[in-house]
Amino acid sequence: MILTVTPNPSLDRTYEVPALGRGEVLRATGDRMDPGGKGVNVSRAVAAAGHRSVAVLPLGGAPGALVAELLAAEGIVVAPVPVAGDTRSNISIAEPDGTLTKINAAGPELTAAESELLLSAIRTHSTAADWIACCGSLPPGLAPEWYAELVARAHGAGVRIALDTSGPSLLAALRERPDVVKPNADELAQAVGRPLATIGDAVKAAQELRESGAAAVLASLGADGQLLVSDSGTYFAWAPVETVRSNVGAGDASLAGFLAAGGTGPDALRSAVAHGAAAVQLPGSVMPTPQDLDLAAVIVTAEVPLDRVLTEQGSPR
Known part of the structure; x- marks a missing residue:
């Protein structure tokens, strides 16, 4: 079971x-x-x-x-946690x-009690x-250290934890040694404070995150593929995509595929890339089913093309 x-x-x-x-004035086709x-x-x-998945959320x-x-x-x-403020509403426009x-609202401010x-609820x-x-x-009201406290509590209970966030929240959580962190190229660049032009740059940045505390780094590099840097080695994977319909939630589908496949090693990376490639070919934030996946199309290698220039270069914005 994966708890989110x-x-x-x-x-x-x-x-x-x-x-x-x-x-x-725009007329929506869907x-x-x-x-x-x-x-x-x-x-x-x-x-x-x-x-099976349990979703804990305010x-x-x-x-x-x-x-x-x-x-x-x-x-x-x-597993809802009732809060006083209204849950935010977001709008995405796909061409x-x-x-x-995307237009994302800030979200309600959570009190200390909430x-x-x-x-x-997470502990339960x-x-x-x-x-x-x-x-x-994190919504207004939660300090950047909130994730760090959550990682510490999870490890205290003997549960592995994967973290997909950015900025101060990511940096603060690294000291508690999350089992997996999943930045995209921009988030990885932001974490190390410099632009990433090549896959080799992304590998070096991921290694620095490991030195700062992350046990493993699963880095999404958009159309260029994904990297896994961990104790088991450094792997690069990609898959062909015919038509990109919407990339909403594609990174989240990748993380789900990675964790569902065990959350470690090249087989989990293959699952992550297959899930992400399937997700971008679906409308909105529709998530792929097993019938949508093409694991055989995913290429996984330990011979990382370090000099390959990233199509979507990471920027520390």
């Missing part, structure tokens, strides 16, 4: 448009509504793959009630060439968990 923690969940609305024109937030997407991908108001309803409909066990424009209730439900996946930004 989403401190700042959302209700996500995705619109597909022929082209995005600033100041124009739209959908999904429960959102990085941890929520991990739970959805785990459930779509046929595994929920408030009508948007929060709808998020819980949508998650339950996907077979996910929802045919794969370009995605923060403690969230930690208590983590006893049966094989992994805890903590994902996304």
